[in-house]
Amino acid sequence: MQTAKIKSVDGPVVVGRNMSDYKIREMVLVGEQKLIGEVISIEGDLGTIQVYEETEGLKREEDIISTGAPLSVKLGPGMITNIFDGIQRPLETIKARHGSFMPEGIGLISLDEEKLWDVKISVHVGDYLKQGEIFATVPETDIITHKIMVPPGVSGEVVEVAEDGKYNIEKVLLKIKDEIGNIHEVKMYQNWPVRIPRPVSERLPIEKLLVTGQRVFDVFFPIAKGGTTAIPGGFGTGKTMTQHQIAKYCDADIIIYIGCGERGNEMTEVLEDFPKLIDPNTGRALMDRTILIANTSNMPVAAREASIYTGVTMAEYFRDMGYHVALMGDSTSRWAEALREISGRLEEMPAEEGYPAYLPSRIAGFYERAGYVKTLGGDEGSVTLIGAVSPAGGDFSEPVTENTKRFVNVFLALDKELAYSRHYPAINWLNSYSGYIPLLKNYYDNRLDGDLPDLRIKYLDLLHKESKLNEIVMLVGEDVLPDDERLVLEICRVIKVGFLQQNAFNEIDTFVPLEKQFEMLKTIDNLYEKGKEAIKLKVPISIIRNSELYGKVINMKYDIENDNLKEFVSLNNEINDFYDELISKYGDVE
Template sequence: MARISYISGSVVKAKLEGERPSLLEMVYVGKDKLIGEVISVSEDEAVVQVYENTEGISLGEDITFSGEMLSAVLSPGLLGKAFDGIQRPLNRLGRKIKKGERYFPVDRDKRWRFFPSVKEGEYIFYGQEIGYVEEGSFIHRILSTGEGRAVYVAGEGDYTVEDTVVKLENGTEIKMLREHPLRVPLRFKKRLKPDIPMITGQRIIDFLFPIAKGGTASIPGGFGTGKTVLQQTLAKWSDADLIVYIGCGERGNEMTEVLNEFPQLEDPYTGKKLIERTVLIANTSDMPVSAREASIYLGITIAEYFRDMGYHVALMADSTSRWAEAIRELSARINEIPAEEGFPADLASKIASVYERAGYVEAFSGKKGSITVIGAVSPPGGDFSEPVTRHTRRFTTVFWALDKELASSRFYPAINYMLSYSGYVDTVRRWWEERSPEWFDLREWMIKILQEDDKLQRIVKLLGSESLPEDKRLVVEIAYLIKEIFLQQNAFDPVDAHSSPEKQIKIAEILRLVHDLWIKAFEEKKIPVKILKDQPEIQEFLRSKYEVGNDRIEEYDRLMERIKERYHHLILSYGE
């Protein structure tokens, strides 16, 4: 027991009387029993961050220690749900949230059809699959939380998440429900090399700056550059098995949009609703900052739970800058010495503690699963040198830099292809070259053209494209085609919203073919670039990304033949 001696926003200090709490222990604060967490302990004082609004609590009120860490409830019933930062179900909070009111995250009374995978007398290992339930079209595997010989195994039937389905000879009772501390990573057997790309359907990402399943990526960008839309597009189109979407400190109207739209989105892979394989965590900017800080750990703990079942999970955090701001505010309230721009000295290690929980692993169940963490960063004024962006860049392997100028010119996704990079190009190269042996060469060619164009654009902006020699104008026009046909993508167009790897390869092959034919035409006949780019097949090519779906790739082969015929005829007949 302890008594409140100091209150500052979400931070409360307590004079200790008798028992001493553990660091990160969950506590109940004041007469309303608000949930909090011990973040500092001295000889006679404990500092607590409270996950609910502290208005109305008074000095001298009691703080009760629970003896447990703040934990996530993990069980069937999570999918399709929306939670706040401390896992209270938002669908039950339609009325005004009462302070201190507890809501269990899942339905305790619902009965699930359990199918056992083990038998009595069998020796059960930690993490082994002991059975499964069907959650919609999703197979929810129940994993052992203990180890020993099974003396009881529930037969096929309907059980609640709190019913014992397996009992071990050492007395351990295993239920479909388990709890796990948010800040303690779930254990796994072995970390594997992330060599399978997570296909997002976004050409600039998959082809130029790919991310591997189990990888990490940051999306930095100023206000209005399209971070939220890009993350929602990735959530819809990525080939992950499950999505965990965390709205961390974003504006309430944005999260309301997400909560309203997600249940309506159709899953392009199953034809059902996308929400059926999604867990939403919403902690808006007007909610207590300490709960915002916890929301990231809640999301990644849920992701680890599904990863251990052998699933590929994509975790979207929007935005980690708001999360870092919550850390800064809490740090200031407990009078920690500020470091750069007021952030605490351990900001880098906190950011690392999130991204290091990503990975492609072999679980104790023997199955392989992954967590791919994609964090949006909102640098003030679009300044990528500020601490959160800079440290995030250190701990992520992919950097998709969003550009205000591109967004203003309605170039989406507004990924700056000169600043962005991916550290997974070599690891996913084998996967891509199994589909096209030329993938790496095509990618290198495209990046080289874009880099050369970037240098020439400085002259074009000053003097116009007419000032360039003809061979340089050819580069600028090819780069224009790359940007128009390949890099730009309309997230709201039914055909262009998603490009399969096969479609991406075909478009890239035609682009290089056009480049080679233009060079040949210029070198052999000095045909002006204006004539080369005005051929009808080029206009057809520009339209094709909106007209040729992923199931009609053969149309690109026919277009390629027409382009060859057109330019071969042009080269032969020009000047005659």
């Protein structure tokens, strides 16, 4: 193979000559500094490379060295609790070695190759192992046990096994002899190309709720384990905050948070907050089940584009161990802007708003890697993808939002007016939807004593009716409405303030179990139904809307402890007693 040479440099895009023997998606080392790059096109003798580091100082005729492998990540112990950049370089390790600024040409360092891990091996010489089977365990954190698997594509008889002990990740733990006599050395880690989905045994139906403890999600717009979700919203509407809440409190086993092109101060908040947080599901530090990938807006554009694939490949790896993984992409708009910049430098024909014509297929390819699966090893695992979208000016008709909407099943539209009125999460209940309601019906039925999906439909319809009534009220005032419609306005205010609005800074309200959410909604429904009975007997709305009683229903989210659901019996008895007395009094008059 001839040595390739740099022909031209345009930002992160480098054109090289003598590259006819190279492969598409091959990782290369560019220039004297050996910058990491990836071949993205080859035409005859010329190859185009996107470089994942700053290209300042590159000169023509410097060498481009082949690695013979695609851009890959190293998957093994040491990922949990770590903070990586877009191509899996550990930022804390780089800071310790090189200071606060990342120099070019430091190479593709990833996992710590010197740290010793306590390995317990569960197979013996003579055992037959198939791809994906778990043969050893490593206690990576207090929460997560890292399960060492036979790599995909490797099966056969175990001919050599290491003893239990402390080893670094380069130690050969197994030697497996395949059917044609080849010996495969299996270490504690696997290398996997980031753009190729990891194989599974089969895809399973999606039928389990990703419990977030946030009422607007768990009840009205549920996210399913193995599902896809988009959270679009303009500047200041709370995308990052919403993802933080889901990351902190959802019942996924592992969280992967990708700060993809966001401003440095937002990512700094994540890096400062997450290590201090306690996971409510385990009582341990949240970072003990979290991986952070930081590729902010001032870091290399090409690495921002790769960060999404780095994160989802890590997610698939832990899924293959039988874990449920939730991945937050914040935000996919910045990722799409990286695609647009690189496409522009390649002088490709632009599509709508300058984005490349292949934007829809790239978005689809990312979200298709979600799913609830049976792994090669026979376990069940899932990857749930939750992507924030940042449309300029909150315009949901722009290409990234529109194309994302085509490929996700949950659309959580953030609303500027709700955010500015301090209603959080600022999810617009009129524009949002979840396609998982029918699939989760059995889950709700098995977990709750009652029909939550029917109540959900009832109150979504009521909120839509309230929106139309508000248009009339703005024109002619509330007094002209009949009392039954005024009751709808009052109950919808209770729903919005007492149920949909949630206080992340309140110890009780920041995370609410599904059982309490259901009891809250049933209590509001009782209040509404009793009010309707009173309306039929011509009880004035001013009496029906008892401020003290309504105040208690709104404040039940603060006043009733999450584990003390018996208090709802007392509150409902108080509602019944109040309205029964009214009904009795006005019924006698009738």
